[in-house]
Amino acid sequence: MADIAVMGYGTVGSGVVKVLETNKSLIGRRAGQEIFVKYVLDLRDFPGDPIEKKITHRFEDILEDASISVVVEVMGGLKPAYDFTRRALEAGKSVCTSNKELVATHGQELIEIAKKNNVNYLFEASCGGGIPIIRPLNSSLTAEDIDEISGILNGTTNYILTEMSEKGSDFETALKEAQELGYAERNPEADVEGYDACRKIAILSSLAFGRTVRYEDVYTEGITKITPLDIAYAKKMDMVIKLVASGFKTGEGGTKYNCLVSPFMIGFSHPLSRVNGVFNAVFVHGNTLGDSMFYGSGAGSLPTASAVVGDVVDCVRHLGKTITIIWDSEKLVLSDIKTVSRSFFLRVPSKDLDRAKELFPVKEVIRLDSSSDEVGIVTDVISEEAFERAANSLGTVISRIRIAI
Amino acid sequence: MADIAVMGYGTVGSGVVKVLETNKSLIGRRAGQEIFVKYVLDLRDFPGDPIEKKITHRFEDILEDASISVVVEVMGGLKPAYDFTRRALEAGKSVCTSNKELVATHGQELIEIAKKNNVNYLFEASCGGGIPIIRPLNSSLTAEDIDEISGILNGTTNYILTEMSEKGSDFETALKEAQELGYAERNPEADVEGYDACRKIAILSSLAFGRTVRYEDVYTEGITKITPLDIAYAKKMDMVIKLVASGFKTGEGGTKYNCLVSPFMIGFSHPLSRVNGVFNAVFVHGNTLGDSMFYGSGAGSLPTASAVVGDVVDCVRHLGKTITIIWDSEKLVLSDIKTVSRSFFLRVPSKDLDRAKELFPVKEVIRLDSSSDEVGIVTDVISEEAFERAANSLGTVISRIRIAI
Numbered sequence: 001m002a003d004i005a006v007m008g009y010g011t012v013g014s015g016v017v018k019v020l021e022t023n024k025s026l027i028g029r030r031a032g033q034e035i036f037v038k039y040v041l042d043l044r045d046f047p048g049d050p051i052e053k054k055i056t057h058r059f060e061d062i063l064e065d066a067s068i069s070v071v072v073e074v075m076g077g078l079k080p081a082y083d084f085t086r087r088a089l090e091a092g093k094s095v096c097t098s099n100k101e102l103v104a105t106h107g108q109e110l111i112e113i114a115k116k117n118n119v120n121y122l123f124e125a126s127c128g129g130g131i132p133i134i135r136p137l138n139s140s141l142t143a144e145d146i147d148e149i150s151g152i153l154n155g156t157t158n159y160i161l162t163e164m165s166e167k168g169s170d171f172e173t174a175l176k177e178a179q180e181l182g183y184a185e186r187n188p189e190a191d192v193e194g195y196d197a198c199r200k201i202a203i204l205s206s207l208a209f210g211r212t213v214r215y216e217d218v219y220t221e222g223i224t225k226i227t228p229l230d231i232a233y234a235k236k237m238d239m240v241i242k243l244v245a246s247g248f249k250t251g252e253g254g255t256k257y258n259c260l261v262s263p264f265m266i267g268f269s270h271p272l273s274r275v276n277g278v279f280n281a282v283f284v285h286g287n288t289l290g291d292s293m294f295y296g297s298g299a300g301s302l303p304t305a306s307a308v309v310g311d312v313v314d315c316v317r318h319l320g321k322t323i324t325i326i327w328d329s330e331k332l333v334l335s336d337i338k339t340v341s342r343s344f345f346l347r348v349p350s351k352d353l354d355r356a357k358e359l360f361p362v363k364e365v366i367r368l369d370s371s372s373d374e375v376g377i378v379t380d381v382i383s384e385e386a387f388e389r390a391a392n393s394l395g396t397v398i399s400r401i402r403i404a405i
Numbered sequence: 406m407a408d409i410a411v412m413g414y415g416t417v418g419s420g421v422v423k424v425l426e427t428n429k430s431l432i433g434r435r436a437g438q439e440i441f442v443k444y445v446l447d448l449r450d451f452p453g454d455p456i457e458k459k460i461t462h463r464f465e466d467i468l469e470d471a472s473i474s475v476v477v478e479v480m481g482g483l484k485p486a487y488d489f490t491r492r493a494l495e496a497g498k499s500v501c502t503s504n505k506e507l508v509a510t511h512g513q514e515l516i517e518i519a520k521k522n523n524v525n526y527l528f529e530a531s532c533g534g535g536i537p538i539i540r541p542l543n544s545s546l547t548a549e550d551i552d553e554i555s556g557i558l559n560g561t562t563n564y565i566l567t568e569m570s571e572k573g574s575d576f577e578t579a580l581k582e583a584q585e586l587g588y589a590e591r592n593p594e595a596d597v598e599g600y601d602a603c604r605k606i607a608i609l610s611s612l613a614f615g616r617t618v619r620y621e622d623v624y625t626e627g628i629t630k631i632t633p634l635d636i637a638y639a640k641k642m643d644m645v646i647k648l649v650a651s652g653f654k655t656g657e658g659g660t661k662y663n664c665l666v667s668p669f670m671i672g673f674s675h676p677l678s679r680v681n682g683v684f685n686a687v688f689v690h691g692n693t694l695g696d697s698m699f700y701g702s703g704a705g706s707l708p709t710a711s712a713v714v715g716d717v718v719d720c721v722r723h724l725g726k727t728i729t730i731i732w733d734s735e736k737l738v739l740s741d742i743k744t745v746s747r748s749f750f751l752r753v754p755s756k757d758l759d760r761a762k763e764l765f766p767v768k769e770v771i772r773l774d775s776s777s778d779e780v781g782i783v784t785d786v787i788s789e790e791a792f793e794r795a796a797n798s799l800g801t802v803i804s805r806i807r808i809a810i
Contacts, residue, residue: 019693023550029615030547030731124545130694132545139544140529140537142435143714145428210434271700274679279696288424289535289711291684292701295676302693309548317729324722326435 002031002316005039005062007084008075009046009055012098012125015305016072017051020312027309031316038068041075059084063091070315072308073097082106089113089121094319096311098125098304104199104215108206108327115322122311122323127200128153128280130303131296132310137207137284138325144286149208150246150404153200155278155298156184156191157223157243161263162276165231165240171224183278193222194261197245204282205247205259207325211332213247219260219337226263230399232368233345233376239265240273244404256335264404265345272404338385343405346377346391347398353377359390374398407436407721410444410467412489413480414451414460417503417530420710421477422456425717432714436721443473446480464489468496475720477713478502487511494518494526499724501716503530503709509604509620513611513732520727527716527728532605533558533685535708536701537715542612542689543730549691554613555651555809558605560683560703561589561596562628562648566668567681570636570645576629588683598627599666602650609687610652610664612730616737618652624665624742631668634773635804638750638781641771644670645678649809661740669809670750677809743790748810751782751796752803758782764795779803 006013017037020027028034039062040046040054059080062068071088073095075081081102085095090113097103102110103126114121124134128151137149152158156178163174175192178184190196202215223243234241244266247259266273271293275281280298285291297303314323343363348356350373356362366376379387391397411418422442425432433439444467445451445459464485467473476493478500480486486507490500495518502508507515508531519526529539533556542554557563561583568579580597583589595601607620628648639646649671652664671678676698680686685703690696702708719728748768753761755778761767771781784792796802 142718288707296697313547
């Protein structure tokens, strides 16, 4: 029997206990031994809950119990999660987490500490909820030179954009509905401003490219400025608007990298275009594999918990042995986003179309209806810097959205 | 340095050598040591080829060379692949393969032999080409009670059906085109009759459910009878026709299983519906994870080779340790397909519609145009046996296709 502890009895923590209970015999069979939750660490008590008697308020109870081989950290945030994780690893206990903030901030260091102590720090649930993507990156796509990893990594914003697209509602209305359904927090900033997706793509890019991508270096733009009119143009062009987080090779010979989070217009031939509602997906392009995509529930108590428990099983299978994760402390040098080139969509007042044609490499002009006093423009490929310069010169750009090819 | 041997220098074998060469330093870094191809076993010589000097015609050269820790078996077929694999494993060498026929026939036994000898028998490339699905099943979805695994597992048939759907061509024309493009073999039986998909779903179901599914027990129906008219009806109903291979729980309480390969009509809300051309995808439903899907290149020299090389890296990382694969020799008892219930689509002469309404639980009648002398019918959920009985009573069913919900 493998004794484990769960730190944090919130949405994911209670899900972990539930998944372990629901699929107990299957999980025990796959781990090679029964997995038993000995402690649940939380500041609160849970009278009447089945885990009532397992609750401890002292981290040291877990740390000092030599029988505990795996610790689940689903507290979230950096404090005290970072300190607890470090100390657990140093005490020879593996740690499994869904804590994207901690992994994006200290993941590389914690992996190193785990390695030194012959234990594991696993974080499948930190990106894309229940979608297996971390393990495929670490263990399956090992023959690939990955040149792009792009994802719809935030269920809240994808739900909002899907609602806006299907019902024609504006951002505020769709956000309110998402909040009422529990898909968005009362303070939705981390989701709608792209901060959540930013941390996730920093983690995924670090693993895909093998060096550290600091989330602070990732250009991040949210979806708060997207309007029903933007979406109407996208529809007219047979495209959708998605919040895409992407890490990719750029520059000549693909020797540089860039990483960003931004709304993108995507054509329906792209696999990510069909990912709707609270679903998430991660698209990977490798030099010999070509396109691949991993799709599934991006959030939710049980799917995320399922990924955490999958990591627990892997830790139990690998007691005394560290699973290889290639994530160097060396920083991945990101090129300035200004140097990245792509097509853009922009809206301008009809009266400025001629001037816009002088300033931008206009590829296509889109009119929603003939009486409208504005037009949409699709540009040819142009650098972010040149686009910005032209937009400033024009001075009357109503909105602009990047286009994914 | 890890010395390996490649058995079979055909499409996949030459791809393996190419992938190892192309991404040499990355692969070496991920494996923890350089991977070096010491032998290539083939009956032929390859004068002028970079591997010319590595060619051997004697399996014993590989078997008796103690420096060889991993053998890649990409010969295909059972003879002599089975014998060579068994002997390599017994000699303490791990084996990685893309040979679905061998895995579907002797996989369980070979996994056991590998375990006894502290080596590995890995077969990521046997299902879905380059799509990582075997490893996620073995190592990621370990917290899940999987109730369904369904896939588009054959690129040839998916290409043909996509062409028929997009261009309105008939089966023979689409097949001929696929053959000209190299997507279909000159003898296409294994693909178009579903035999290839049958072996793959037997492997995937065995892993998903942990017991042995014999491919001989899988009900298998190909796509040769699908006509442009069937596809026209599907379009009218906002559906597509796909060759789906599926293993799923059935019966009350989900305690029984069934497994089949058959053309299905699928609605566009199902993730598999958008998988077109030579792409493959595997859909998995788990009791706590919900829906997930893995999508990518289903075939081709390099994607398949990439999956083989990923397995080689995993073998090198796990020298002396067997990676857990749960696949019991106990047979998974499959319920008789006659007892499985679902909706069906069928076409009948217009004159027989009234009689059909008496025999089938008709849910919807579809007319392609008012002058047509036939109609389409969608039934409510009905057992395969009851459907068959009704169809025999009517005697004039033009075609029938299963519907996936």
